[in-house]
Amino acid sequence: MDVIQVLGFTGQIFTGCLKGFQAFLTAGELGRDALQLQITLEWTRSRLDMWGTLWGLEKQEHLKDIRFRQFGMMALNHLVYINYCLEEFKTMDDIFPTLGDASKYVSTPAVSLARLSKSAEVTPDELEALRYKMKNLQGDAAAKEKVKWALQDGRALKMAETVKAMVEDLYTQFPPPAAESSPIIKNTYAASDSLDTLNYAANSSSSDPELARLCAFKAENIRLHLENRTEKLLSKDPERFDVLTSLRMHQKLDGTPDESRFLGRFREEGVSYSISVLTEQKTVNSKIIATSTLDNRIRNVARLLSLDSKPSELRTLNCLGVTISREEPRIYQFIYELKSKTFFTLADCIRTPTDKNINGMHRDKWPLEQKFNLAKQLARAVQYFHLAGWLHKGLRSSNVIFCADTAAEIDLSEPYILGFDYSRSEVARYETETVETTDKAEIAANAFRHPKTQGPPSDRAEFERKFDIYSLGMVLLDIGSKRSVPNLREKYGKMPEHAPATAEGFRDWLLNEAIDSDTTGLVARMGSRYADVAKVCLRGKFTGSYNGDANVAFFLEVLRQLQRCCA
Known part of the structure; x- marks a missing residue:
């Protein structure tokens, strides 16, 4: 035979x-x-x-x-x-x-x-x-x-x-x-929403450590959002009344202050030494937003970020807690333990004057293998957020940071994700909060947001996983393009043939023209496989059905394809 x-x-x-x-x-x-x-x-x-x-x-x-x-x-x-x-x-x-x-x-x-x-x-x-x-x-x-x-x-x-x-x-x-694989994607315990099942998988000696961490994290996420919270929480109350000492404003690489992030020193009560911390601030007008729901959402996010057993694949810093100033305007501050004296954002790393940006000079100083590793780490993090039933809602280059004392020590393959000011559990639809777009930073962030999450509040769709995946696609474009995403959006807005400029039009222009052309140089710089992954993310549609399993689809058409990219 x-x-x-x-x-x-x-x-x-x-x-x-x-x-x-x-x-x-x-x-x-x-x-x-x-x-x-x-x-x-x-x-x-x-x-x-x-x-x-x-x-x-x-x-x-x-x-x-x-x-x-x-x-x-x-x-x-x-x-x-x-x-x-x-x-x-x-x-x-x-x-x-x-x-x-x-x-x-x-x-x-x-x-x-x-x-x-x-x-x-x-x-x-x-x-x-x-x-x-x-x-x-x-x-x-x-x-x-x-x-x-x-x-x-x-x-x-x-x-x-x-x-x-x-x-x-x-x-x-x-x-x-394929270079890497994980049985987590198809594991029925990881996909379960039963607290009993998740708790047992999290605590069983026979569970793989990766599975145990994910199940423990997902179980805590579910417990936090029970209507009648009777289950014992693994996380502690995150609100801190301690005082940050030696607080100073962090300066970006070009000298422009970031009004929402600060470097400081933090000392636990009864401890003789202090540690480096990064605080991330969210300011809201309490006369417009219902603060009781907001307080609860912020605390829940801080609880999850503070879990010792959280999956390392999420690429998040250890959260030491959150402070809440209940005056007007209301100010929330996430306190993160920093692994270095300072940090740099991905936006910092690839920011250059316009003429150099267009010629693709500064963006080529990073080794190609580091860029691929960065893309894989971020895609895996998005996969784990969604496996855990969590929506990030703010993925962009300014929310990806690297812990390093100097720019020369930055390792692109070791990113951490910040920007949880709008993040929520996938099931907590009542915690949805309208994104403010009145300041320049938020308007620039729109370049990374899905078109359906922009515009007047009445026109915005309820946030779903594919919107996080869209933002990931924009970050992948930012990593590999010879122009930054904000620069591309600005270029698109100045083209008379595309007037009036719209968010949908910007996406269509990227998919149908810019990504495959010298406008971005993405194919020449990163390869056609990488460019195709960015397109899949921006389209929000997978080519296969995979029996309706979005986790498998994302793994096979995004993460696995990035794993197959090599220098």
């Missing part, structure tokens, strides 16, 4: 593997050992799912890759063996009587395992029998049988670890055509 025909069967084996996990992941109210088993199996399933997705197994895309055509039998053997292990779970008659007859579909699965690598000895009937088995291994067992099975001599947990090791071996010996 032709080797390619056998390799073409890989997708069905892969699908069978994924379905084989499901019988062990659906029972509720199980004992602790069984829950530990479920977490292990779900992590393994999601990691295997991501491996197959990156290879495109179900769509036969793996057959286009020379590595799979030459060495794919090793991967196929692993998949068959994983299926065999899962079947062994089910054919232990003393433990799993409901599923004990699954073996009837193929008499000896080990024969398929042993002979499938020898394609000439595998008959069409055997392949058809294995295909039939894959379709019929989906019987369900009663919850009590699963508990008994999970507790029986520890066999289930040992077998789960074997399967997990097999999946990890696939990544090691047969890595998919």
Whole structure:
């Protein structure tokens, strides 16, 4: 039998593997050992799912890759063996009587395992029998049988670890055509909105640390927004009544003061030394805005930013708390622990006089690999914000900072994200606050905002994930273009053929003309793959359906593509 025909069967084996996990992941109210088993199996399933997705197994895309055509039998053997292990779970008659007859579909699965690598000895009937088995291994067992099975001599947990090791071996010996991957994207625990499920995954010793951090963070986000908050919070009250000492205004690189950010020193009560802090200020007219809801939102944001267990992938500084001045105007200050004596924003790093900006001089001093790493870090941060059910609402170059004592020490691959003055939980629609655009800084920030979030308040849409993704696309453009985004918007506004200048028109001009031309030089400077990612973000539409899973779509069409960019 032709080797390619056998390799073409890989997708069905892969699908069978994924379905084989499901019988062990659906029972509720199980004992602790069984829950530990479920977490292990779900992590393994999601990691295997991501491996197959990156290879495109179900769509036969793996057959286009020379590595799979030459060495794919090793991967196929692993998949068959994983299926065999899962079947062994089910054919232990003393433990799993409901599923004990699954073996009837193929008499000896080990024969398929042993002979499938020898394609000439595998008959069409055997392949058809294995295909039939894959379709019929989906019987369900009663919850009590699963508990008994999970507790029986520890066999289930040992077998789960074997399967997990097999999946990890696939990544090691047969890595998919992508630089990085994460099973978090397809993990059902991470996608859950159940506090019980999230809390268990966050605290279980069998959880991967990355999964545990995300689940703990998401659970706290949910607890903060319960109508009747009865659950114990992990975070402490963030409002600080301490006094910042040695406070001085931070000067930007060009000498222009930033009226909302300050450098200072902060000393905890009872501690003999002080630390460097960055404070970020939000000023509001309390006669216009209902401050009770605003106070609550600001505190919630500060609580989440102060969590010790928050995912590092969010790229946020440690928040020491928030101060609230209840006079008129009302002033809020987030206090962040700074990892250096000062900081620089991404806007600072790429700001140059107009003539140099147009010629693309200063913007080329950063190594290309650092630019790619910066783009990947920011895309991953947006992915994690959304996985945690959080909307940033203010992503732009002035809100991306680098901790460094001097400009020469800046590392673009180590960004931190600020600008949480409008941020909120995705479910807290009642906390939506109208963005003020009366000062020059906010008007300039509109260059990074989605068109539907601009204009009169009555014309603005309710904020959603794709608006954060749009802002990410603008930041990617800012990183790679020979002109800054504000400079591009200014250029667009002066072109008579585009009068009257609108936010929608600016986006259309970027997508249909500027990104692909020398106006930005993005393709020549960063490559066509990078430019395509920026377009995907600005369009707000993904090319594939991915069964309606926006997290998978973002990973495959934005983050994964950025991971494949290289200098």
